[in-house]
Amino acid sequence: MPQVELLKIFLASPSDVSRERNYVEEVVKEINRTTAPSKGVRLEVVRSEKNAYPSFGQGGQAALNSQIGNMEEYELFVGIMWNRLGTPTPRAKSGTVEEYKRAVAAFESNRKPDIWFYFRDARANLKSEDELEQRKKVLNFKEKIQSKALTKDYKQPANFRDRFRQDLSLWLNKTKGKTATTEEKKSSTTANQRRKSNSTSTAAKKPSTTKSTSKKRPVQSVTTSGNWVLLKNNYYLAKSVETKSDGTISVQIATKNLEEQANLKDIKPDQFLPDKGISYAYQEEASLTQVKDLQITSTGGNNLFVITLLPIQQSQENIFQDIKVGSNNGNYYNADEIAEIRVRILLLNDNSLLSNQEDYLRVDSLINCSAGGKRIEPINFPELWKKRKRQKEKFLRIARLAAVYALKMNGIVDHILELRLGPIKNQLMTVKFRGTRRSRSTNKETKVIEVKGNCSLKE
Numbered sequence: 001m002p003q004v005e006l007l008k009i010f011l012a013s014p015s016d017v018s019r020e021r022n023y024v025e026e027v028v029k030e031i032n033r034t035t036a037p038s039k040g041v042r043l044e045v046v047r048s049e050k051n052a053y054p055s056f057g058q059g060g061q062a063a064l065n066s067q068i069g070n071m072e073e074y075e076l077f078v079g080i081m082w083n084r085l086g087t088p089t090p091r092a093k094s095g096t097v098e099e100y101k102r103a104v105a106a107f108e109s110n111r112k113p114d115i116w117f118y119f120r121d122a123r124a125n126l127k128s129e130d131e132l133e134q135r136k137k138v139l140n141f142k143e144k145i146q147s148k149a150l151t152k153d154y155k156q157p158a159n160f161r162d163r164f165r166q167d168l169s170l171w172l173n174k175t176k177g178k179t180a181t182t183e184e185k186k187s188s189t190t191a192n193q194r195r196k197s198n199s200t201s202t203a204a205k206k207p208s209t210t211k212s213t214s215k216k217r218p219v220q221s222v223t224t225s226g227n228w229v230l231l232k233n234n235y236y237l238a239k240s241v242e243t244k245s246d247g248t249i250s251v252q253i254a255t256k257n258l259e260e261q262a263n264l265k266d267i268k269p270d271q272f273l274p275d276k277g278i279s280y281a282y283q284e285e286a287s288l289t290q291v292k293d294l295q296i297t298s299t300g301g302n303n304l305f306v307i308t309l310l311p312i313q314q315s316q317e318n319i320f321q322d323i324k325v326g327s328n329n330g331n332y333y334n335a336d337e338i339a340e341i342r343v344r345i346l347l348l349n350d351n352s353l354l355s356n357q358e359d360y361l362r363v364d365s366l367i368n369c370s371a372g373g374k375r376i377e378p379i380n381f382p383e384l385w386k387k388r389k390r391q392k393e394k395f396l397r398i399a400r401l402a403a404v405y406a407l408k409m410n411g412i413v414d415h416i417l418e419l420r421l422g423p424i425k426n427q428l429m430t431v432k433f434r435g436t437r438r439s440r441s442t443n444k445e446t447k448v449i450e451v452k453g454n455c456s457l458k459e
Contacts, residue, residue: 004042007075010068010113011047012099014086017120019157021047024078027165035169039176043168046074055243061089061098063243066283069099070224071106074113076171080160082120085137090415090436090446097141104148105223105418116167117145118160121153219393221422221430225401229253230281231307234263235398239304241282248292249280249309256302264305268294277312279409281401284416286408287311336447339437342376342412347403347431348453349378379406381429385457396421399429407435413449414438428454 011024028043036042046068055063071077079100086094092101103115119142126132142151152167154160229238229251239252255261268291269275277288289309297304333341344350379402388395400421407413413435420432433451 004040007041007043008073009043009045009076009078010071010074010099010103011045011078011080012096012103013080014082014084014094014096016082016084017080017157020080020118020120020160023157023161024080024164027161027168030165031168031172035172039172041172041176053242054245056245056247059090061091061095062284064095065098065102066241066243066285069102070226070283071099071103071113072110072224072226074103074106075175077103077113077115078164079115079117080120081117081138081142082122083124083126083131083138084134085141091417093137093141100145102223105420109221109223109420109422110219111217114171115149117142117149117151118163119151119153120155120157120160122155219396219422220424221420222393222396222400223418223420225281225283225397225404228282228397228401230279230286230401230405232263232267232278234260235401236260236264238282247311249282249289249311251282251305251307251309253305253307254302255305261303261305264294264303264307265296267291267307278309279405280309280311281405281408284404284419286405288409336437336449339412339447339449340451342410343407343433343435343449343451344453345376346379346406346410346412347433347451348455350453376410379403381455382457382459385427385429386459389457392422392424396424403433407433412437414446417448424457427457429457431455 009024009028011021013021025045025047028045032043048064048068052064052067055067077100079096081096086096089095089098092098100115100117103113107113107115119138124135126135145151152163154163227238227241229236229241231251236253236255239254240250241252242250244250253260253264255264267278269278275290277290280287280289289311291307292310293306293308295306297306341351344352379399381399381402384399384402385395388398400419403419403421404416407416407419415436417434417436418432419435421429423430431451431453433449435449436446437449438446
């Protein structure tokens with residue numbers, strides 16, 4: 001029986017194009033009934049109102065990112081706008097814009113998903129200041145992305161349906177090429193020819209009619225950690241991670257690895273010792289957590305672990321985060337510069353922004369003090385690389401997760417906007433980071449910290 005390949009489509013839009021959102025699903029169902037079977041594929045639309053569940057504690061858009069926002073899983077990103085840009089998030093001008101940026105980052109890293117954007121070009125009765133401002137934001141966003149992308153306009157939702165159907169059919173024909181039916185016929189013809197011949201070799205061989213499978217290009221850089229999860233200083237590939245409405249986190253891990261099974265069985269604390277919590281990180285979130293429950297289901301040597309975690313509420317705020325530090329020779333480092341120095345120390349093992357050794361000795365105790373009062377140390381990327389250098393993609397995703405945990409738990413940033421690791425060349429790993437830090441002063445705006453450089457993987 002021929003295998004069917006699943007192609008996932010991410011649907012992103014504000015709330016004023018609900019008819020178009022429904023048309024996307026309608027067209028995909030139609031394609032699945034008609035064209036897709038002959039290509040050996042099935043299309044699936046992922047949309048927030050149907051594929052996400054309630055969550056608490058991390059913000060609405062952050063929850064969507066965690067549940068359905070891993071853009072490397074998708075083959076196609078479909079964005080739609082009319083008069084609304086949407087509600088701002090801590091990381092972007094709207095949830096739709098944030099999802100678009102995540103898709104672009106994934107495309108630049110792994111050449112997927114393909115990104116389409118449609119704009120409804122139709123009059124609307126806009127009266128309030130907010131409505132007019134939203135329209136202006138949409139036009140600015142459209143102008144900005146058109147420098148990188150070919151967008152499509154349409155007049156009415158029905159026009160969008162027809163346009164999208166045509167585009168999706170063209171895309172499917174181009175990406176999947178020959179139909180599965182054609183391939184099966186050719187394969188059957190080749191088999192019949194072989195059966196008719198009693199000879200093991202022929203004077204002239206016909207070229208193979210079987211469609212050659214292109215080799216997957218190795219991943220050179222990552223912008224997400226995929227489904228990797230950090231638990232108690234070990235890294236596991238999770239089957240699913242769910243943040244529930246009561247704030248608990250459910251992690252499912254299926255593994256046959258005996259060492260992983262042993263570590264997971266020991267994840268619950270000793271009942272006679274105080275529970276200090278375990279480290280946890282997933283995608284852009286990190287915290288200390290308590291293990292509330294552990295369930296194990298075994299089937300044929302494959303164990304499924306379902307771990308329920310409760311984040312421990314603690315301040316990630318660094319008491320020195322708004323302090324200004326001066327040196328004997330008149331150099332001053334403001335709070336934002338100190339935050340950047342901390343990020344560079346963590347990600348790049350680099351304190352070169354300090355002017356000289358005298359400055360280093362004077363401000364060392366302040367710069368290297370984390371939210372919990374512990375000394376900030378560079379992430380041990382060389383040790384992770386030593387263990388996984390033959391598995392580059394695995395190393396990059398795990399190293400990114402280690403970085404997320406260090407950045408969040410040291411109280412350096414509140415939100416991670418971008419964290420790209422790779423490529424790696426001559427044992428130097430390129431690192432690109434953007435994140436926001438909140439000032440303790442209510443009258444100061446949120447500051448974006450940006451760092452880019454190379455980190456040595458040599459021991």
